[in-house]
Amino acid sequence: VRIPRGMVFNALKTVPRYFVMGARVPEYDLHLQENVTYFTTDGCGVETVDLYTGEKRVSTKADVGMMARVVDSQPAVGFYWPMVSAQDFGRAAPLHEADAGWQNTVKHIQSETIMGEREAEYAVEMATVIAGSREELRRRPPLSLVVCTIAPLLQDQPGIEGALVMAKAGIPVGFLAMPTLGTTAPATVAGALAVGDAECISATVLIQLVAPGAPVFHSIMQAWADPRTGAYVGYPLDSRGRTAPIEIAHHWGIPSMGACFGTDSVELGWQTAAEPALDPFLAGLVSPEFVTGMGLSRTYTLLRPEQLLLDIDLYQRARHYMQPLEVGEETLALEAVRNVGPGGQFLSQKHTRAHMRASFTRSIAYQLDEKNKYRDPLEVARERTRWIVENHRAEPLEESQQKELARILAAADRELA
Numbered sequence: 078v079r080i081p082r083g084m085v086f087n088a089l090k091t092v093p094r095y096f097v098m099g100a101r102v103p104e105y106d107l108h109l110q111e112n113v114t115y116f117t118t119d120g121c122g123v124e125t126v127d128l129y130t131g132e133k134r135v136s137t138k139a140d141v142g143m144m145a146r147v148v149d150s151q152p153a154v155g156f157y158w159p160m161v162s163a164q165d166f167g168r169a170a171p172l173h174e175a176d177a178g179w180q181n182t183v184k185h186i187q188s189e190t191i192m193g194e195r196e197a198e199y200a201v202e203m204a205t206v207i208a209g210s211r212e213e214l215r216r217r218p219p220l221s222l223v224v225c226t227i228a229p230l231l232q233d234q235p236g237i238e239g240a241l242v243m244a245k246a247g248i249p250v251g252f253l254a255m256p257t258l259g260t261t262a263p264a265t266v267a268g269a270l271a272v273g274d275a276e277c278i279s280a281t282v283l284i285q286l287v288a289p290g291a292p293v294f295h296s297i298m299q300a301w302a303d304p305r306t307g308a309y310v311g312y313p314l315d316s317r318g319r320t321a322p323i324e325i326a327h328h329w330g331i332p333s334m335g336a337c338f339g340t341d342s343v344e345l346g347w348q349t350a351a352e353p354a355l356d357p358f359l360a361g362l363v364s365p366e367f368v369t370g371m372g373l374s375r376t377y378t379l380l381r382p383e384q385l386l387l388d389i390d391l392y393q394r395a396r397h398y399m400q401p402l403e404v405g406e407e408t409l410a411l412e413a414v415r416n417v418g419p420g421g422q423f424l425s426q427k428h429t430r431a432h433m434r435a436s437f438t439r440s441i442a443y444q445l446d447e448k449n450k451y452r453d454p455l456e457v458a459r460e461r462t463r464w465i466v467e468n469h470r471a472e473p474l475e476e477s478q479q480k481e482l483a484r485i486l487a488a489a490d491r492e493l494a
Contacts, residue, residue, distance in 0.1 A: 080282055088285035092331050096249060096292035098156060099217030101207060102183040106217060107155055109332055109366045115155030116392055118148060119339050119373035121190050122161040125380045128463060136161030138173045145181035147462060149471040153389045156185035160372055161380050168493040172199055176482055179207055182471050189223040192235035197242035199489045204248060206481045215247030226254045226276035228261035244284045244291035251294035251334055252280040257309060259302040266318040273297035274325050296334035297322035311341050311376050312352035323365040335360045338370030338388050339377045345455055349374060357395035383458035390441045
């Protein structure tokens, strides 16, 4: 298919620059706007390292619900991508992933696994139950969809079919291109991004032809083929291309989903933090509307539940880097300096008592044990995650909503099995 230039530009004129991603509770609605970036989890992994036994196993619906509960407790995470697949529910797994999300968090749910016309129709029905009506679904959609294109220059038929159903209902749809330099895309970043952009824009044009004004977002997450092995690598030493797609989307006047985190590391260790360490800071500089990637390793496929809290720590560091440094009479502390003089110490100063605790922001790496020794951050993250899973509960769905979701899922299980 070759799309005339004029048709492309006319279609893009109908894409809203900003829209609302609704939540179960209105206070958690995400109002996309300039210079505001929301972060979310990664998905959709296929294996889980059990939080209690350390055993690696196939992921389940219970894992999806568990991580939704963790997300619900964390203000840093704006909405929830189901982090792993509900492989105990077959073809209807994507619908069960959305259900597990809504049952365990009041925040917006974004799926990347709902594909096909019938699956999408069931998803729209479920989202309508959460929203309360079709009108409210359009105004504050509690669900959005990510559809991966196929590199190079192809669209996925079930993905497009599902996207069309969602768009007609007013549910935001995003297109995510994942070109691999040297295999499914040119071996240069600019060439790979051009191919990925063509995939995203062609899909956006199709959506606007069918549902003008439908909310759409744009995303490219490129990777590299190791020239010696052919292995898929998400984080080579030079990975500048990870933030360039944000500028491309904004050039078109379309909201952007940026890429952060998603380390290639298999075990929790130096690589797990080193690869994505700068990602949230760079995202803050270019301001995508939202960013995905928290909490998975082994290139988006493996869930270690405690990793989400470790990635949130990286996010918090970036958030502090972006804050202005206050310089004024109080912060310069000239009176305290005069009081102490050369060779003195500041512990006895009122100024120190007023500011010392606030000046030291304690990260997960500086948590103290009963002997005031710094604890292992991995141990702290694991302990905190277990506490959240055992103690935190989101505001429950109304009983009528739970019954209606169960009815829809039962019908989907029968039809799609």
